[in-house]
């Protein structure tokens with residue numbers, strides 16, 4: 001086996017083990033981020049609704065004051081009605097009373113609407129709070145999972161990273177660059193054995209002359225079609241004899 005090919009096979013195996021570890025972490029970091037965002041969003045929504053409730057309460061107080069003032073005024077006009085002597089005075093007072101009545105009705109409508117709106121908002125806030133608690137629980141579990149997974153894989157990961165660093169230094173830059181490119185482009189398979197006279201990656205047939213060269217381990221070959229490094233398993237068998 002060509003020395004560099006051997007190193008590339010080891011590198012590929014280390015890379016695949018590291019990939020498995022990262023897959024174990026999977027969506028957890030993203031899940032934690034999303035849940036945190038969801039909580040913030042819902043808290044913001046509750047804050048906004050609470051502010052509207054306070055605004056509605058101010059509106060209710062203002063309209064209650066209007067109602068009470070209008071009632072006082074109306075009573076005063078009604079008492080004055082007994083004292084009028086002319087039609088003109090009578091009409092003027094009746095107009096004032098009508099105006100007060102309208103004012104009271106408008107204010108009462110506004111109070112009712114604000115009260116209904118506040119009831120709805122309070123229900124909404126309560127439901128959202130329950131929802132937030134649920135998401136918080138999910139977040140707690142996701143964080144725990146993430147922490148545990150990181151902890152359980154940390155040592156193994158460090159060991160693999162160290163081995164990878166060592167072997168990477170031994171491989172000529174030229175081949176390392178091809179390896180990296182093909183590894184990423186070909187889903188973690190950059191070094192393949194020849195199988196049934198064809199590339200173990202893409203099944204492209206390897207001409208006999210090239211196969212002999214590969215077997216003789218003099219040169220490094222890549223597949224013409226997929227660019228993967230090729231090696232002969234026969235060469236490995238020979239090594240083990």
Ligand SMILES: [Zn+2]
Pocket residue numbers: 199200201202203204223224225226227228
């Ligand atoms: Zn190929």
